[in-house]
Amino acid sequence: MASKTLSIKKNILSANAEKADETRGLLDNSNILMINIMSSPGSGKTSLLMQTISHFKDKYGIAVIEGDVASSIDADKILSQSIPAVQINTGGGCHLDANMVRNAIEKFDLNKTDIIFIENVGNLVCTADFDLGSHKNAVILSIPEGDDKPRKYPTMFAEADIVLVNKIDVLPHFDFDIAAFPELITGFNPSADVLLVSTKTGEGMDKWFSWIEAGLKEKIKIH
Numbered sequence: 148m149a150s151k152t153l154s155i156k157k158n159i160l161s162a163n164a165e166k167a168d169e170t171r172g173l174l175d176n177s178n179i180l181m182i183n184i185m186s187s188p189g190s191g192k193t194s195l196l197m198q199t200i201s202h203f204k205d206k207y208g209i210a211v212i213e214g215d216v217a218s219s220i221d222a223d224k225i226l227s228q229s230i231p232a233v234q235i236n237t238g239g240g241c242h243l244d245a246n247m248v249r250n251a252i253e254k255f256d257l258n259k260t261d262i263i264f265i266e267n268v269g270n271l272v273c274t275a276d277f278d279l280g281s282h283k284n285a286v287i288l289s290i291p292e293g294d295d296k297p298r299k300y301p302t303m304f305a306e307a308d309i310v311l312v313n314k315i316d317v318l319p320h321f322d323f324d325i326a327a328f329p330e331l332i333t334g335f336n337p338s339a340d341v342l343l344v345s346t347k348t349g350e351g352m353d354k355w356f357s358w359i360e361a362g363l364k365e366k367i368k369i370h
């Protein structure tokens with residue numbers, strides 16, 4: 148029984164990976180960078196996105212795919228920025244998959260789009276198992292969650308291209324070993340960048356913006 152369950156999961160994931168590769172090809176042809184943002188609920192995905200959109204929306208064509216279990220609270224916030232946004236309501240589902248994202252992308256005008264951000268469902272467990280066709284994975288961990296999260300959810304941190312440590316402004320109130328943290332991440336994932344940010348005070352956000360623009364330049368050079 149266990150092996151049957153495993154092979155079903157394998158089939159689902161390989162069909163998903165195929166769809167994701169196809170999506171990446173489509174985005175590459177249009178010179179679009181897609182970034183998948185993952186974290187637990189409450190780490191600051193929507194706040195990070197709101198600031199990122201305000202920073203870039205006059206310079207680049209930005210579109211957002213909002214993954215939500217039930218409500219449209221986050222999607223409504225994003226739409227208030229007057230950019231194209233599509234909400235995927237998973238109806239209780241705990242992650243997005245490549246098909247859902249592809250259907251959302253079909254609704255954007257790709258000729259007017261430079262960057263697509265995905266706000267994944269707030270969940271560190273299985274979101275990282277599903278390749279969505281993005282070029283970069285950004286994982287947010289906030290200070291109140293504790294510095295042991297990477298040990299508890301190693302897959303998530305192994306799949307990250309960048310780890311944003313958010314709410315750095317509340318560091319004095321928590322036992323979060325910030326000095327040791329970058330090395331901890333390197334242990335799981337030697338190529339991941341680690342950035343300390345506060346979406347509240349704006350600290351470190353310039354580095355996040357530069358990281359995004361570096362990703363865009365990299366794309367344009369390749370294609």
Ligand code: MG
Nearest residue numbers: 192193221266
């Ligand atoms: Mg959110």
Ligand code: ZN
Nearest residue numbers: 241242273274
């Ligand atoms: Zn899931």
